[in-house]
Amino acid sequence: DADVTQTPRNRITKTGKRIMLECSQTKGHDRMYWYRQDPGLGLRLIYYSFDVKDINKGEISDGYSVSRQAQAKFSLSLESAIPNQTALYFCATSTNYGYTFGSGTRLTVV
């Protein structure tokens, strides 16, 4: 099993719909992150969490929310999806020595 698992791998949704992307990790790390990646813009941080009771906004949190249900689970929600949220989304965990990323969720909002 992968250390960081993201579901779904691909999703097409309509404008205005609520959608949740899920992430679970088996590494036992406290720190978890959500990034989005767009061509030419690199990875940008949406939200991060350092433990179950800790949630912090990243660079581009508008239009997104997160929930840290347990140490191993960190979900990202788009309350009302819009086309410019079409992107590749990555979840990650970290220690002081590097990040471990999931395989990503490719989200298309039509």
Place this chain on the structure above:
Amino acid sequence: SQKIEQNSEALNIQEGKTATLTCNYTNYSPAYLQWYRQDPGRGPVFLLLIRENEKEKRKERLKVTFDTTLKQSLFHITASQPADSATYLCALDDNAGNMLTFGGGTRLMVKP
């Protein structure tokens, strides 16, 4: 504003040669810098971390340098192979240990 710059143009080299990728940054005072490899449609994979008080770090065919005066890191792959073809990302911490900011990446193509 803070900025991390990597050459957005692809780097094409011949198998067996040394590939050198550059990461420049402004308005950062990072405690450490990291390099990642990313294959198409996949998540980045951690390669190396170098701290501000380290000038150079090696791992197998990889070498990273970190010059905090020039605000630059160089990433070298020696004896490059076609399997090294990928996008390579550099990332800097915010010096509070809270999060990494990534550069846009440089695509490396190694031709047989």
